[in-house]
Amino acid sequence: MQHISAIQLKAWLDSTHDKPLILDVREPWEYDICKLDDSLLIPMREVPARAAELDPDSDIVVLCHHGIRSQQVAYFLEHAGFNKLHNVLGGIEAWAKDVDPGMAQY
Numbered sequence: 001m002q003h004i005s006a007i008q009l010k011a012w013l014d015s016t017h018d019k020p021l022i023l024d025v026r027e028p029w030e031y032d033i034c035k036l037d038d039s040l041l042i043p044m045r046e047v048p049a050r051a052a053e054l055d056p057d058s059d060i061v062v063l064c065h066h067g068i069r070s071q072q073v074a075y076f077l078e079h080a081g082f083n084k085l086h087n088v089l090g091g092i093e094a095w096a097k098d099v100d101p102g103m104a105q106y
Helices: 004-014 029-035 044-053 066-081 091-098
Strands: 001-005 020-023 060-063 085-088
Touching: 001 004, 004 085, 004 091, 044 066, 060 066, 060 091, 066 085, 085 091
Parallel strands: 001 085, 020 060, 060 085
Antiparallel strands: none
16 A cells, blocks of 8 residues: 555646546545545445455555545555555545645535
8 A cells, every 4th residue: 555645646636647546435424525526435334345346456545534544444455455555645634725725624
C-alpha cells in the first residue's frame, strides 16, 4: 500500500493516465454529505463480503473521513491479494481543505 495526499490524488485524476477506482469506505450518511465524483461506496463493514467486486490488479484508492478506516481497509485488501492500493492521507477532509474548499465538511 502507498499513501498519497489529496493533492497527489487530484493530480492523478487530472492526468491523462488511467484513472484509479476510488473506493469510499465511509457510511452512507457520510457519503451523502460529500463525495468524490465516480467513487464507489462500500462501507468498511461490507468490504470483506464485497471484495470480490473489486479487481485485485487495478489501482484502487481507498478513502474515508480522515484516512484511518481507509488504511485499515487497504491493509485488509492487501492481505487478500490486492497489490495496487493507495490510501488517502487525511481522507475526504484533506480533499476539502487542500483541493476543494467549497466541498461540504462534517
